[in-house]
Amino acid sequence: MIGAIVDQIEPVTLIGCGTVKKSVLNRAIVHAPYVVAADGAAQVALKHGITPGAVIGDFDSVGADVRAVIAPENLHAITEQDSTDFDKCLRNIRAPLVVGVGFTGGRVDHQLATYHAMLRHADRPCLLLDKKDAVFLAPPDLTLDLPRGSRFSVFPLRPLTARSEGLRWPLDGIGFGPGERIGTSNEVTGTVRMQVSDPGMLVILPARVFERAALALGAPGAVRWPSRSA
Incomplete structure (x- = not known):
């Protein structure tokens, strides 16, 4: 910028x-x-x-x-x-x-x-x-250490795919998209690792884990989407 x-x-x-x-x-x-x-x-x-x-x-x-x-x-x-x-x-x-x-x-x-x-x-x-909530757009690659049993919802703003570890219901192989497939009320079972194919996946977590999410998103070296002008 x-x-x-x-x-x-x-x-x-x-x-x-x-x-x-x-x-x-x-x-x-x-x-x-x-x-x-x-x-x-x-x-x-x-x-x-x-x-x-x-x-x-x-x-x-x-x-x-x-x-x-x-x-x-x-x-x-x-x-x-x-x-x-x-x-x-x-x-x-x-x-x-x-x-x-x-x-x-x-x-x-x-x-x-x-x-x-x-x-x-x-x-x-x-x-x-x-x-109640902490909401962010998923980066290309994300690792979050969250308490087991935490709510982990995803909501696509565009068609995309994702992969995950540490969720009760894995995101792999699902064609997400508005009016097609969303991922409400998933559950954390361990360290969450998620990769997303394109920008556009909202992640919705309980507000009590805000600090953990904020530290991961703002960490030095955190993976980001490229600028649209790049």
Whole structure:
């Protein structure tokens, strides 16, 4: 990525305007201490006593109260209307991992648009966290050490195939695809190893394993999808 607005060597917490529980936000910030707000979510951050290091969006929801608190050089307006504020943020953050809080639990169309942006920018590791779930787009190759019996669901956003170890029901030999085959409520039986043929497989885990997933996704040397511009 050239000319990123936010460039951090540590994971970044990105706040949205959906449901933001203080306890969830605190967990995210412990792992990802630099905070970015998507447009009007700057008010959400300030409400929780957090001043974001950057605000990115079309600024249709950024009021004078936010501008009075946050330095002008930390306000980054992107006025085009062909993408969501989440998309604008994700494509302008360079970091090992983006932890998104406040992008689930609200409007369904907004949540689906978030998944669309994660697929569109599959080379930017991103994990969405809320009170119940941790959701991310599977990289080409992933190893996770999770407690036995943990829920492990997969949901394809496009036709693809996968291979797995450490799941009660292996993913091998299955043609996944929207309207065809999904993988809800699988179960961890050991160290999970998964390979995916193409970007587009959402992995949905219980929120209690967030830290383990975040460490694996943001680890130095973690395998990533190539940039679409590469």
